[in-house]
Amino acid sequence: MSKPPSKPSANRLKKSLGQGGRGRRRSAASQAVGQDKAPPRQLPEHPRIPSAPAEVLTTIAEVEAFCCEARSEGEVAYDTEFIGEESYIPKICLVQLATPQRVVLIDPLQGAPLDPVWSLLADPAVRVLVHSGLQDLVPIWRATGAPATNVLDTQVAAGFADRSFPIALSALVDEFVGITLDKSYTFTRWDQRPLRPGHLEYAADDVRFLFVIADALAEITAERGHDAKVEEECRSLVDPKTYIPDPMHRMQRAVGNRKFNRRQRTALLELLTLRDHIAQVEDLPPRSVLKDDVCARVAKDMPRAKDALLAIKHFPRPVVETWGDAILELLNTVREQDTEALVAGSPRQESNQDRSRIDALLAFSSLLCWREGIDSGIGASRSDISRFYLEAKEGQRPVGVLDAGWRAELLGAPLFAMLQGEASLTFRWSGGPEGAEASKKNPKAKRKR
Secondary structure: OOOOOOOOOOOHHHHHHOOHHHHHHHHHHHHHOOOOOOOOOOOOOOOOOOOOOOEEEOOHHHHHHHHHHHHHHOEEEEEEEEEOOOOOOOEEEEEEEEOOOOEEEEOHHHOOOOHHHHHHHOOOOOEEEEOOOHHHHHHHHHHHOOOOOOEEEHHHHHHOOOOOOOOOHHHHHHHHOOOOOOOOOOOOOOOOOOOOHHHHHHHHHHHHOHHHHHHHHHHHHHHHOOHHHHHHHHHHHOOHHHHOOOHHHHHHHHHOOOOOOHHHHHHHHHHHHHHHHHHHHHOOOHHHHOOHHHHHHHHHHOOOOHHHHHOOOOOOHHHHHHHHHHHHHHHHHHHOOOHHHOOOOOOOOOOHHHHHHHHHHHHHHHHHHHHOOOOHHHHOOHHHHHHHHHHHHOOOOOOOHHHOHHHHHHHHHHHHHHHOOOEEEEOOOOOOHHHHHHHHOOOEEEEOO
């Protein structure tokens, strides 16, 4: 696409689109939580659980002193509270950090600087503990131009320790600490001040128990021989490629199971690029401007007039009024493009027989993970298996997720052997559901003689 149109903007769409449903729900949740102080509770005595109340830091001296302390410890637990549905870049409202001795809440809305924090978290000598931390790691890359390098995600580790993936932090705290977390403040207005005692306790609990959980999971994964797999999987969280949007992947995700010809796929790719430009100009999340399904419908229909845009279900009128001409111009440009300039055609299509075989391979993959105490959600998605199968069907050695790292040995090699007719699967589950744990130790995947 040619350079996106650039228009002066005074956040025209912000006033029209407002907070959106998610923002309204967040405000309602904030009003619903109680005003009382958080009830007292007894924390277990443990050298890896900081027992003192969280400290709110608002000055550069306080922040730098804590970061220096955390560096000397060589590890820090990290989380953020942010609002992501109202701006192009999520608004960070609070940063939670902990060492085994202290929990601090760094408040940028009261003037606390975050640059020392990003520098600390990007330090390869400091191990950073997170839980489901991908979104929390993005600000480090955005602020420094480089991702964190030494991260352990307890949600990932749990997936290799015979726990479900994804798993909530509250479930791990309940199991390994014996405390039930209050989740009343999960979805609230974190940009309102002053923060209530319940807010402070909730935020602190997101990092307070990560050291104990990480230690417990490390013992389990080491016993099972999965500690290297956990390290490898966590390294993928800080791979720079993780933070760079892939336009083709974004387009394919919007296409879904629909059948698009090359011109429609080109239109969708260009429309998603324009949507991102509009979102930046208007300071809104891209999906608040146009949802993926709406973009797909526009690319499929290729409308020629604003009335036709408005006829598409859920197409916001303010977007048509402000950016309709740019969208129609984009579609007209794609309509007139030479065939050679269009993006590649649709990925390989699955036949009915293909779908059955892919589903069988997915079940095989799940069993291989289950045998090792690894949740299948970490192993391979159906799209991974589909690509693997379709490439192998064409005589190619499959590449991608199943051809690299720990997955290549655990999943890729057995699946390819199965496709080549060199392996078969025998699975036995006796004794009813209660016998599942006993059977779990003996699923058989054997070479065909």
